[in-house]
Amino acid sequence: MKTPGRRTLAAGLAAGVSLPGCTDMGWLPPNINGAYGGTIDGLYYKIMVVVAVAFFVTEGLLVYSIVRFRASAGRKAVYSHGSKRTELLWSIVPGFILIWLALVQKDAWFHIRSEFPRDADALVVQVMPEQFKWNFRYAGKDGKFGIDDPDATDDVVSRGNLHIPVNRNVVTRMSSKDVIHSFFLPYLRVKQDVLPGMLTRVWFAANRIGAWNLKTHRLELLTPEEFERAKVGLPTTFARGPGFTLRYGVRDPATGRFTPQDDPSGAGKRKTGRRDLDYEPPRAEKVPIARGGKVEELPWQEAGYVLHPLEIACAELCGNNHFTMRGMLWVEPEWLFLRWLEGKAADQRENGDETLELWMNVWDAQHRAYN
Amino acid sequence: MSAEAHSEHLHAPPTSFYRKYVWSTDHKTIAKQYLFTAFFFLLLGGGLAMLFRWQLAYPNQPFPILGKLLRSSFVFASDGSVTPDGYNQLVTMHGTIMIFFVIIPILVGAFGNFLIPLHIGARDVAFPILNALSYWLFLPAGLILFASFFLREGPAAAGWTAYPPLSDLAGAAPGSGTGQVLWLFAILLLGFSSILGGLNFLTTIIKMRAPGLTWSRLPLITWAQFVTAIFQTLATPILASATVMMLADKLLGTTLFLPKGIFLGSDLSAPTTAVGGGHPLVWQHVFWFYSHPAVYILVLPGMGIASDLIATFARKPIFGYTAMAASLVGIMGLGYIVWGHHMFVSGMSPVMGMAFMTSTMLIALPSGVKVFNWLGTLWNSSIRFTVPMLHALSFVSLFIIGGLSGLFMAATPVDIYIHDTYYIVAHFHYVVFGGTLFAVFGGLTFWFPKMFGREMNKKWGFVHWLLTFVGFNAAFFPMHFLGEAGHIRRVATITEYEFGGVLQPMNVWITWSAFLLGAAQLIFLANFFASAFKGKRSEANPWKSNTLEWTTPSPVPFHNFDRIPTVYRGPYEYSSAEADGRGDWAPQDAPPDGRGHRAGH
Numbered sequence: 019m020k021t022p023g024r025r026t027l028a029a030g031l032a033a034g035v036s037l038p039g040c041t042d043m044g045w046l047p048p049n050i051n052g053a054y055g056g057t058i059d060g061l062y063y064k065i066m067v068v069v070a071v072a073f074f075v076t077e078g079l080l081v082y083s084i085v086r087f088r089a090s091a092g093r094k095a096v097y098s099h100g101s102k103r104t105e106l107l108w109s110i111v112p113g114f115i116l117i118w119l120a121l122v123q124k125d126a127w128f129h130i131r132s133e134f135p136r137d138a139d140a141l142v143v144q145v146m147p148e149q150f151k152w153n154f155r156y157a158g159k160d161g162k163f164g165i166d167d168p169d170a171t172d173d174v175v176s177r178g179n180l181h182i183p184v185n186r187n188v189v190t191r192m193s194s195k196d197v198i199h200s201f202f203l204p205y206l207r208v209k210q211d212v213l214p215g216m217l218t219r220v221w222f223a224a225n226r227i228g229a230w231n232l233k234t235h236r237l238e239l240l241t242p243e244e245f246e247r248a249k250v251g252l253p254t255t256f257a258r259g260p261g262f263t264l265r266y267g268v269r270d271p272a273t274g275r276f277t278p279q280d281d282p283s284g285a286g287k288r289k290t291g292r293r294d295l296d297y298e299p300p301r302a303e304k305v306p307i308a309r310g311g312k313v314e315e316l317p318w319q320e321a322g323y324v325l326h327p328l329e330i331a332c333a334e335l336c337g338n339n340h341f342t343m344r345g346m347l348w349v350e351p352e353w354l355f356l357r358w359l360e361g362k363a364a365d366q367r368e369n370g371d372e373t374l375e376l377w378m379n380v381w382d383a384q385h386r387a388y389n
Numbered sequence: 390m391s392a393e394a395h396s397e398h399l400h401a402p403p404t405s406f407y408r409k410y411v412w413s414t415d416h417k418t419i420a421k422q423y424l425f426t427a428f429f430f431l432l433l434g435g436g437l438a439m440l441f442r443w444q445l446a447y448p449n450q451p452f453p454i455l456g457k458l459l460r461s462s463f464v465f466a467s468d469g470s471v472t473p474d475g476y477n478q479l480v481t482m483h484g485t486i487m488i489f490f491v492i493i494p495i496l497v498g499a500f501g502n503f504l505i506p507l508h509i510g511a512r513d514v515a516f517p518i519l520n521a522l523s524y525w526l527f528l529p530a531g532l533i534l535f536a537s538f539f540l541r542e543g544p545a546a547a548g549w550t551a552y553p554p555l556s557d558l559a560g561a562a563p564g565s566g567t568g569q570v571l572w573l574f575a576i577l578l579l580g581f582s583s584i585l586g587g588l589n590f591l592t593t594i595i596k597m598r599a600p601g602l603t604w605s606r607l608p609l610i611t612w613a614q615f616v617t618a619i620f621q622t623l624a625t626p627i628l629a630s631a632t633v634m635m636l637a638d639k640l641l642g643t644t645l646f647l648p649k650g651i652f653l654g655s656d657l658s659a660p661t662t663a664v665g666g667g668h669p670l671v672w673q674h675v676f677w678f679y680s681h682p683a684v685y686i687l688v689l690p691g692m693g694i695a696s697d698l699i700a701t702f703a704r705k706p707i708f709g710y711t712a713m714a715a716s717l718v719g720i721m722g723l724g725y726i727v728w729g730h731h732m733f734v735s736g737m738s739p740v741m742g743m744a745f746m747t748s749t750m751l752i753a754l755p756s757g758v759k760v761f762n763w764l765g766t767l768w769n770s771s772i773r774f775t776v777p778m779l780h781a782l783s784f785v786s787l788f789i790i791g792g793l794s795g796l797f798m799a800a801t802p803v804d805i806y807i808h809d810t811y812y813i814v815a816h817f818h819y820v821v822f823g824g825t826l827f828a829v830f831g832g833l834t835f836w837f838p839k840m841f842g843r844e845m846n847k848k849w850g851f852v853h854w855l856l857t858f859v860g861f862n863a864a865f866f867p868m869h870f871l872g873e874a875g876h877i878r879r880v881a882t883i884t885e886y887e888f889g890g891v892l893q894p895m896n897v898w899i900t901w902s903a904f905l906l907g908a909a910q911l912i913f914l915a916n917f918f919a920s921a922f923k924g925k926r927s928e929a930n931p932w933k934s935n936t937l938e939w940t941t942p943s944p945v946p947f948h949n950f951d952r953i954p955t956v957y958r959g960p961y962e963y964s965s966a967e968a969d970g971r972g973d974w975a976p977q978d979a980p981p982d983g984r985g986h987r988a989g990h
Contacts, residue, residue: 045870045871045873046873047875047888057802058806062803062806065796065803068796069794069796069797072793073789073790076760076761076764076789077789079764080764080767080785083767083768084767084772084782087703087769087770087771087772088772088774089771090771093771094771094964095703095771095963095964095973096705096964097706098706098708098769099707099708099710100707100708100709100765101765105708105709105712108757108758108761109712109754109758112753112754116750116751116753116754119796119800120747120750123746123800123802123803124743127739127742127743128739128743130805131742131801132739148652149561149653195652196558196561196652196653196661197554197555197561197651198555200734202875202877204806204888205888207805207806208805209734209806209808209809210734210736210805211734213669213735213736214554214651214669215648215650215651215668215669216669216736218736293887293890329886329887329888331875331877332877333808333810333877335547335552335555337477337561338472338473338474338477338546340880340881341476341881341882341883341885342473342885344885379652380650380652380660383650384649384650385650
């Protein structure tokens with residue numbers, strides 16, 4: 019029964035047990051959900067405080083006991099079966115704390131999941147994921163969803179890209195084409211499974227706009243006021259013409275030099291899959307730049323930012339390419355959003371869209387009640 | 390009673406190889422059969438984890454050696470890297486194997502079988518033939534699951550939770566055809582094995598306790614096995630029904646989990662499910678109605694083992710024995726009404742979410758009471774840092790972390806964000822690995838002398854514990870950060886996402902920590918088998934422990950006890966006035982002669 023180096027062992031065990039407690043709380047991504055994002059993070063930190071206290075008290079007692087009550091010559095354990103009073107105390111107090119923790123979630127939970135804005139006061143978007151893409155539909159001018167004739171509809175459809183106006187309530191009405199997916203917007207603290215044969219809904223409001231700072235080479239989140247004061251270039255994917263082009267590549271941490279590569283995960287000796295990104299200057303001299311509520315053709319050098327999408331992730335295992343099921347969330351000032359919507363509608367009238375038939379044959383034919 | 394014991398008719402031990410090692414009805418042999426089968430699956434399930442950890446750290450890079458050897462087969466692409474569907478198959482089978490074929494068989498099959506009769510002073514379980522049948526249903530279940538690796542399209546790939554329609558529709562994923570059917574058959578067989586085992590243990594504990602062994606004198610591990618057996622008997626049939634329902638969907642053409650209007654692939658001319666009428670959420674409800682109680686099947690015996698080890702090596706009675714037993718029962722009661730907390734973002738009604746959140750918060754209470762009582766036991770004790778005790782103390786410290794992180798996910802609004810991220814992966818590994826597996830290692834080292842008549846090597850036991858404790862925390866603690874950062878689970882690589890790229894260095898760190906953790910387990914297995922053959926011979930009671938198994942020789946003889954013992958006191962009477970004399974312990978079967986020791990011992 020004698021173990022060598024008990025003092026060392028006790029100290030080592032004590033250190034090991036307490037190490038995981040030194041946690042950093044800075045891992046949450048930015049939060050731009052003006053509707054209730056702050057509430058979720060606030061509750062997260064509230065639980066963190068309770069948990070941290072419980073953690074340090076219990077692990078502290080454990081470590082203390084390990085060191086203080088280790089066997090030594092002449093030490094004898096105190097014979098005791100416990101104390102009813104102590105047990106009652108440490109049952110009742112945590113019991114109240116736990117019930118309190120459940121109660122403080124209640125209002126936020128029902129606000130998020132039940133108190134939807136009226137359709138008239140919000141932008142309603144339909145979401146129909148499929149293996150492994152996100153499809154979105156806007157109601158168009160008549161405010162009604164439903165496609166009877168793909169050539170004559172005013173519904174606006176979009177694949178992969180969800181555009182929403184800043185500071186406006188958005189309601190997504192979602193149903194899956196095939197298996198279960200999960201609509202996850204990390205920056206908005208939004209997550210909701212999307213099932214076939216069933217309608218699920220979420221609502222949210224983004225209060226900041228994603229923009230890539232061309233000087234610092236970083237994503238920034240601008241308030242609408244900051245956006246209007248800045249000169250924000252439009253990327254090619256948004257402008258559907260000459261614009262800034264997003265490139266993936268590798269940035270040398272020492273020099274800051276960015277080397278675009280088609281497969282940046284192939285860089286380096288042991289490839290850890292790290293990808294940096296940046297925008298390439300456009301080939302054309304003048305590019306569309308948003309400034310003060312309108313888009314102008316200006317020399318590209320004048321732009322300080324490029325409008326940059328945030329990400330939509332699928333959070334439910336949905337098949338072999340689940341990990342590629344990434345969508346783009348474009349938060350824009352209202353005027354820029356309307357400009358995009360009109361442009362997309364015009365483009366659709368002229369060239370059609372590959373997903374119009376999908377909406378008509380799947381959603382409208384099978385689940386017209388969801389409109 | 391002792392006169393009766395003398396006159397009872399005892400069978401001679403079997404001598405043929407077949408009756409001794411294959412179709413054995415001896416609970417000790419069956420326990421070892423479960424244990425060795427589970428060791429095989431532990432190596433397999435752990436090995437799968439090494440493969441997908443490599444993919445997560447070095448996406449699409451060839452896996453060293455094995456990837457080259459098996460290229461274009463198993464889960465590997467032609468360049469030896471893990472394919473995306475291979476990745477999904479790896480995580481699916483890792484989860485399935487570790488839960489159903491490692492943890493449950495070790496805790497219930499091995500520990501339950503070996504310890505219950507010894508702890509209650511019985512010669513065997515109530516139904517020895519049923520007991521053998523349980524194992525011989527379990528083994529084919531494992532073999533069926535293992536066979537699915539050799540299918541052309543590979544094993545199931547829909548996650549260990551097998552959510553339909555992904556698992557239900559053969560065309561939805563490469564593993565959702567025959568692979569998923571084999572998965573369902575394996576789980577169904579395992580379910581029957583589990584129900585038979587549960588019934589057997591319940592009967593044994595209720596009917597076969599030695600004279601004087603009242604409920605309040607049962608070791609807590611036996612209480613834990615009792616509660617676990619109730620779970621097994623009453624919850625597993627629900628899982629069995631769910632698997633039968635999905636098998637009907639897959640083989641008989643029903644649509645119990647399938648709504649109408651699903652379109653798989655790009656063909657829009659007709660839906661894949663023209664009839665429908667089913668609902669995918671039904672599976673989630675039924676599955677979790679079993680699988681949440683299953684989480685407690687995974688941890689309650691671990692709690693029991695930890696309680697026995699802590700009392701023995703702290704040389705002190707368990708603090709609040711009644712509360713410890715009551716909290717096990719409390720966890721069982723509440724364990725049946727918390728399943729919906731797996732479904733907060735599933736589309737279930739928010740009112741249900743609120744109800745399940747409250748019940749989930751409340752289930753933290755009995756778990757908390759257990760932690761406090763372990764701490765109370767250590768207070769004013771005299772702790773012996775043996776290898777089993779190091780594991781038991783690790784169990785307590787890691788279970789605290791696993792329990793506390795559960796509160797974040799119990800809170801519905803917070804769960805919206807961290808649901809299906811690495812936060813949950815960290816949480817359940819802290820409970821099931823940090824908790825249960827540490828208890829398993831502690832328990833195996835502790836009862837090893839009873840199984841093989843020898844002791845496990847202390848030095849290598851210590852090295853294994855140290856590397857496991859370090860490797861485990863290094864691998865799993867950072868997953869909380871990844872979850873906080875939005876790293877979704879079950880993705881072959883997060884680098885597809887811009888927000889995921891910056892998390893990649895942490896993935897590399899976790900992978901190398903996991904390799905350390907995996908390698909450390911080889912030390913355990915080597916020590917286990919080397920000690921079984923070459924270890925130091927053990928005396929009957931090397932740890933100076935009180936419970937009945939230590940009153941019989943090591944290894945335990947075929948009939949367990951020369952005569953059925955009579956029990957005079959509770960299991961944890963350490964350092965009592967009664968025990969004063971030659972030591973600080975008082976065996977349960979020693980008549981109260983003022984010295985706490987059996988005559989002639």
